[in-house]
Amino acid sequence: MAWDTDDGRIDIDYNSRLVRTFSNFFPSTVPEDSQSAPPDYDFKVPPSQTWDIKLNLVIQVVGSRGDVQPFIALGCELQKYGHRIRLATHDMFASFVRKAGLEFYPIGGDPASLMAYMVKNPSLMPSMKTMMSGEIGRKRQMVAEMLSGCWDSCILPDTLTDEPFVADAIIANPPSFAHVHCAQALGIPVHLMFTMPWSATRAFPHPLANLSNVDGDHAAANYLSYHVVEWMTWQGLGDVINDWRESIQLEPINLLDGPALAKMLRVPFTYCWSPALVPKPRDWPEYIDVCGFFFRDTPKYTPKSDLADFLAAGPPPVYIGFGSIVLDDPAKMLATILEAVKISGVRAIISKGWSELGGDAGENIYYIGDCPHEWLFPRMAAVVHHGGAGTTACGIKNGIPTLVCPFFGDQPFWGHMIASAGAGPEPLAPRDMTGITLAEAIRFLIRDETKAAAMAIAQRMESEEGVRAAVDSFHRHLPVEMMKCDLIPDQPAAWIVKSGRKQIKMSKMAVEVITSQRSGLRKDLKTYQSKPITIEPTRWDPLSGGASAVLATSMDLTGCITGMVTQPIKVYGDEKRRQNRADAIGALVDGQRLDVPDLKSSGASIRTTTSTNSRRSERSAGGQAALAGVKSIVNFAPKALKGMTVDIPMAITEGLRTAPRHYGDNVRDNGKVTGVGSGFAVAGKTFAWGMIDGISGVVVQPYKEGKKSGASGVATGLGRGLAGLATKTGAGMFGMFAYPAAGIAKSVRSAVYSRTRKLVEAQRGAEGQWMAEHQKWSASEVAALMEKFDALGSQDGRRAKGKAKQ
Template identity: 50%
Template sequence: MTHSSKFMLALGRGGLDSMRGGGKKKEDQSSAEPSFQSDPSNPGAWDDDLDPPPDIDWDEPPVYELVGSGNRASTTVVAQGNLLSAKRLSISAPAQPKPYTIPNIINSKSPRLNIVIQIVGSRGDVQPFLALGRELQIEGHRVRIATHDVFRDFVTEAGFEFFPIGGDPSSLMAYMVKNPGIVPKFETIMSGEISRKRRMVYRMLEGCWRSCIEPDPENNIPFVAEAIIANPPSFAHVHCAQAMGIPVHLMFTMPWSPTRAFPHPLANIERTDADPMTTNYLSYGLVELLTWQGLSSVINGWRRKSLGLDPVPTLTGPSIAEALQIPFTYCWSPAFVAKPQDWGNYIDVCGFFFREEPAYTPEDELRDFLSSGPPPVYIGFGSIVMDDAEKMTAILLGAVRTCGVRAIISRGWSKLGSSQQDPNVMFLGDCPHEWLFKHVSCVVHHGGAGTTACGLLNGRPTTIVPFFGDQAFWGQMIAAAQAGPSPIHYKSLNENNLAEAIRYCLMPKARNAAATISRKMKADNGVRAASRSFHCNLPVEALRCDLLPDEPAVWLYTKKKKTLKLSDKAAFILTENNKIEAKHFKLYQPKPIIIENQRWDPVSAGSSVLLGMLFDFTVGFSQVFTGPAKVFQSKEEGGGKKEAAVTFGKGFGKMAGVLPKATLVDFPLAITEGLHHLPRLYGDEVRNHGQVKDWKSGCGVAGKTFGYGFVDGLFGTVTKPYEGAREGGWAGFGKGLGKGAMGLVTGPGAGMFGLFAYPFLGMYKSISTSSLSPSQRKILLARQVYGSYMARQREYAAQDGGQEWDEATQNIVLEAFERRVKRG
């Protein structure tokens, strides 16, 4: 599993810092995270973005309720004063997957892309993506791995570019072992740990964004992402892709998409009146809801400051990947856990990602131990960080001696070990599992997806000792396949039940079951299947340059209603030969992402706008007074009048800026779309009138909403009762009559409000996109730097004898351009 996905969820809605009454110190906002710079010749050019927006409340009170007192105190999730349960969630379980058209179903050749792979988690989360990255490199793509700083050597030694995103995975491991549930313990909340982790999340979001546009930190070679692959807990993926207008593809080692087949591995719903399949489906919404409650302020603050994007609407945030149908690839064997039938065709189960077995020569001590007796049992917990490693070591040694077996115990991040010498036990440091598991009888570990896969691939019976997250899920799957006993939670582990588990693994039944799984898994090629899944979901035609199909299009040339998608190379050749002018270029987005606010009815839609307006106005009002006061009190800022005036102006600007947009755009739009979508609450479909991109499309959508609103409303008074009577007799006739009467209100109502709302929305979008945002300027700068670098590389290649090839490419571009011009 990703060892940090559960950590992200456990952040809840912030945390109650025991010191929240005090002011925020300067050192609290800093970290050991590196300061990423875009240009070594201009140090700190973009470093101002490392400072988060001032209005993020890192100590935001959680939606937790304290239950009990003293040592019996615990935390409980609450929503509006009531316990949150599966049947109370406003989440529906659709009968069929939503339709999805695979963009590249024939898997035609993709242009060579710059791909950034963003990973948050442990080494076990990073390792599978190294195998995928190698396959993508073979396909001709440039691959950058963006993950935690501690994995720099691990990534670079595998032959990949590395970009540090910050974050401390060992700190995450320790946090999650202490807080194994979705809701953190009360003492964790009171300690201020939540606040510190939320700051860490902000830095990792910023690091992921910089990994899309900044040069290589080591050699300063420019890089601009043209596609993103990520695991879900990196959280920046969809937002970075939206800012750049490029494809994004999620890949993960644990179930993350709603299904009836099994519950979310991180959910623990004990009481519900719903049937098990519905409960399974709703558990995913529960986890997503808690995750979004915990991180929405951090993510939206980062979106606003670093990406220049509007906040993600409250109702959209928890299910954004599902709503946008972001392609998803699961990295486990379908022979082990089959793809659920209710997953759409944008979701694939491809197989475990196995890297090439690394070259490894065992040290003499390990080689001698293996050859001195029967195959030992392997026991290890990898990157898990435990409070009491000595107690765990004693349990392991006791179980091994009770069974009378030999054992290799991996020290791991918890540094397991004992001063007592035992000839039947060897404590081992780092050793590739691919090699080691060929020489053991069975394996006992924490249940990370990678370790689980490696053990099963080698046909080794497995005992899972889960600590958190999806580890118990994999243990249950192994037990269901009879390749091991039921998982034993680490808090329940003792000498006796571990000894019993080891004995089960040494039985012929377990060995035969593990061997059967191994044979099926060896028929998979997970990495190749995942690469195929990635390429099938790429909008290849949109990505291609119109003149050089093997190159990605990054510029849009528009003049006199003629448009061309151009690569850096094609654009350079055409401008160099005076065929086009660079002033007609603009950044091209091959895969625009539009995040819509989900409106269900006019009452909730309108009230949410009013509450949001009131909140923003209050924040601005408070900043008018508290901003200058903090400046004068701060020795670091010097207490200057200029700084105080700036903070006063920002607060007043926020107050003044709230009302016009809310009254002219947000509130009328909320009422319009609330009325338009209201029939969905009783099962009716509603028309899609298109997207508002500028004032022209706004007027078009307004006209359609008005016209169809009245037509559908009037006709519905006749057609709805007739359809209801045909399907349900007199009872259906009554329901249809009610639907028709409702449509007579909602359709014309949406049409009349829409005449005002949509044109103003179009004008607002036209004004907001009339100039480049700071993030767009950075993308443009990165694109220009990258294009200049590639031009210099072509010049160097020409000097080394590559002139003939360059002239051939130039002729191809010029001839293709002339043909386009003649065709008009």
């Protein structure tokens, strides 16, 4: 059984029936190279390098100021390579981002509200009081708003300058949730970066998990803890994410696949902590990197005279502060801090933080407001804080002994890492904190041994350049050749057009130049995807696969009936929230509303800002709500047809195809079904190889196993061969119908649900026009580009060029 504690971490009883059953879905054996001890520390700073392709990069971040700040440093470094950087995060950080010289896009959400909610309800499963208050619904609505904001950040113009922007790649932290889905809708690369472990490993448990009753099987328990946390998170937000996916015309993701998308798709991951503190586990694949903490340049700061006087008046003080944590009882916390300072006999600087701690300042107390930690911490004897990754990094970098007082989430993880290195005592949770316990921890901090341990970590970190290493990681994992424009190599491809016998990848700028000379080509342009993402349901075997498909179809049909009532309510609420967000974005810049062209030609109304449009939107919301009820019941017949002719046959076919994996046999990858053509191609390959492998396996499998294990191996091999004969040939025969049907369904869906695609096309076209207006080409440059275009069109292109000369 798994349940939640009050520190935001999941308490997992490894011997419970639920967890043991859950573990059957994941490997439990530990590979020979699994990490039993940390690898030797060997960190090399990547050499300075240039980068050819200049990309539009959107960085999506959800969290507090401490979560946003490292990505500002990353964005500034990426700008040096010629990329255009947009940081999409909460509205309140607009000035913080823009002052750093980056573009900002508001995604909504209130980090202060989220932080207060986490302090009051730190567990993944909130209290009954919270559920009764309606707070859960408000937070889920906030997540829905942020998902929509993240999508807007990929395709909408800048809210300040109105300059068009369509993302060529996405960088995101996992709590932004929209990353993979936005990348799928656009067909572009996505790269995750985070300050805490989020990828399953046997080296240590998930930072949000407390394991009990492990009985020595720690490696398997650690690995399982990641899947439990991911699964529980998806339970709370999966329906919100799927509703939003539907709004951008993506198909829903099922219960088992949702939590594991990043692993299934092998999404590159960069972890932003020092390997001197937490080395990369040996069981992480090559597409996961640990690069070092992200540090910005030390900001210029001139202290107030009274702060300078306080620092000069005695020995270095101890910093005590909890940053963006919104305390439930600030007065009680302050009293505890003051008592501890008095008992330990130290001087202290107390940060007011978001909870506005403050009171009468004695001789040994100074209350400080907003002050850069980069400037302040080197002047401290020790630091006491909540354990945010950024605050932790700043203290450790400067060799400052650290006490973490964790409130929730990954904060205990960092506290334990510091304690295991000897740079501070074990974490002191606020619920266990008294004046005496805090004073004891402070005395531990000011020991010479603690200072020496902290300095040892800092010395090992001196060679690290986390931001540069992260940029190198990001560039290294990009599909460079797939992204390059064939005509202008330093620009990313956004369109594809057929010229002669070859398809040519073209950037937004190249399309404007070429079509200015040959306008007829514009009708042949197709949106290009440099990194197509296909998400298909995982099928373990034909029985469970078929049963799950039948159940899903039944639920869809039930939803069509109940949707006559529920869909109008949902659609009306969504339209109202969308309008409220549009008004908020419009009012963001200097209190003035900013108009953005209404792209009705693309089938999507981005936002409106006038009172007339607001009234029109009110009427439109009512009309769309009524239409939603009608659509719900009309969809009954198509969903039933799709379930019987596509979903259920595909589930059985894929279950048969993947079944051999359960008894150790290889499973062929015959490609993905993306449309009619690929459907027939996959069907042909599956049938051919299914028959070949299935029939030959009756002979080959006994021979292979017999060589390994003798007579008993022959029997085992014969069993595998007969099983393969049934599953592989069965997949081939079922696939002859299932794959083409799935391909036809996908092609029909692509033709019918074209609003998102048309929106992307319209926005890419708008950006291309804007680029052409701001970058004039001479006649000779245009002629050279046309000549290159014709040369790429193979013989047909060269013949066309010859006729033009004649």
